[in-house]
Amino acid sequence: MNFWLMKSEPNEVSIDDALRLGAAPWFGVRNYQARNFMRDQMRVGDGVLFYHSSCAEPGVAGVAEVASTAYPDATQFDPDSHYFDPKSTLENPRWMLVDVKATRKTRLLSLAEMRENPSLSSMVVLQKGSRLSITPVTPAEWKTIMQLLA
Template identity: 70%
Template sequence: MNTRPMNYWLMKSEPDECSIDDLAAAPAQTVPWIGVRNYQARNFMRDDMRPGDGVLFYHSSCPQPGIAGVAEVCSAAYPDASQFDAGSPYFDAKSSPAAPRWVHVDVRFTRKTRLLSLAEMRQTAALSTLRVLQPGSRLSITPVSPEEWAAVLQVLAQAPR
């Protein structure tokens, strides 16, 4: 029996690449989280993410960034095929199928939420420790503590400020 505690993550996606609505409309409401090209974010997927982990789906690089929904990790990490595709913006000439450099996980839609904007997160004391709010934090994937996860869900259940 697996007694590993569930992990929680905040995963950023540009909505014009993959929005929470795109995830909800995808076959089986699942997408591969391709294109991560940061070693620390890759290591989170490779070493720490497991099926069943919770995901805060965050829209980034858009007029109103923030948490737009909840999802779950639904696969173990496996090689990101986009690294081998010379036509892909995520192509990596130094990577090979025999020695892949980049991995991804599949993410499954759980529910769309009201947008919890970056501004509202900054105004909520219980969320002050979220890595996405820390100066200089630019990682596309960051861990979320169980306390932060619970606080986000509590704030999402309230009317926006």
């Protein structure tokens, strides 16, 4: 079992939206490293920190889990979608995703609080210049965060 942090803009899909949706495709990832994490490393049942980004209070807002293995992101084929990719074909899709199921909303563990905690200082998402929307979380980091959110 692996652990992940996945960023979502709350004005697109917030933790409340995700809880209402249930298991839903994590569409719109257009970065190869993030795609590869979903395609190659995610397994059903992996733990996910649901992170709110590009908003007034960035931070972990809830907990979720990976709910499917990877399959093509339908939005890449839709000319009307913001995520349309003209270079992608049905036979050879570029972008894959997994379903993610939010399991609970937590208090907001802010980015600032995460930065203040020495035991989280090695988190990939906190590294200088890190912009990846999906990053791995170690079991120790996961445990620390679960305790902070308990």
